[in-house]
Amino acid sequence: MKPVFRRVALFAILAGAALAARAEEISVAVAANFTAPMQKIAAEFEKSTGHKAQLVFGSTGKFYAQIKSGAPFQLLLAADDETPTRLVREGDGVAGSQFTYAIGKLVLWSPKPGFVDDKGEVLKAGKFEHLSIANPKLAPYGLAATETLKVLGLAEALQSRIVTGESITQAQQFLVSGSAELGFIAFSQIHKDGKLIAGSHWLVPAKYHSPIRQDAVVLAKGKGNAAVEALVGFLRSRTSADIIKSYGYDL
Structure with missing residues (x-):
């Protein structure tokens, strides 16, 4: 060398x-x-x-x-x-x-195509057994979900159908595993490289909850x-x- x-x-x-x-x-x-x-x-x-x-x-x-x-x-x-x-x-x-x-942005999501409409009317129709959210005492997205339900006037009506995850990740796991038909999660969890993954969703208007x-x-x-x-x-x-x-x- x-x-x-x-x-x-x-x-x-x-x-x-x-x-x-x-x-x-x-x-x-x-x-x-x-x-x-x-x-x-x-x-x-x-x-x-x-x-x-x-x-x-x-x-x-x-x-x-x-x-x-x-x-x-x-x-x-x-x-x-x-x-x-x-x-x-x-x-x-x-x-x-x-x-x-x-x-962050809150989204109502279901792994089932066509299950969630683009206005969130599925929540009022009630054709589901379980709604997944993150613990509102621990996770800000869970708090945003409960605020959204209150704005929609559905908090009491849907209370018995709510399954609560410790984190937003567990809330999504309930959906993927079939433990819940739809749920509130972070938009980022179904959005990658500018594209949406499978399923159906409603992007919750920011005015329905506190800014994330x-x-x-x-x-x-x-x-x-x-x-x-x-x-x-x-x-x-x-x-x-x-x-x-x-x-x-x-x-």
């Missing part, structure tokens, strides 16, 4: 070693509705920076309880804006780090961590924005 090539090869090895030495693994709590887009974002983030995001998916309410109990999360991507605000107020979130990474503004916040355990700051920056990049939009979210 010629001296110049040896020097180039040595530089590449040293550069790679330096990157590996700087690379970190960080712990990120992610709202269940954001599972698919965050998996893509994390993969792109690792390719771009060398840092790895260890993702844990679940309900925002449960994450709040876990963070208060000392869970080692360094960054939270919530399904609402209230939980990050509360964590900052209580000293568990870093002041000034909160920002909106996506605005999804905020991220750096947690106390992530304060000053360069990898956490890098992920925050990446979440606000054009690359992430394109991924987020492809799953049906607004920004």
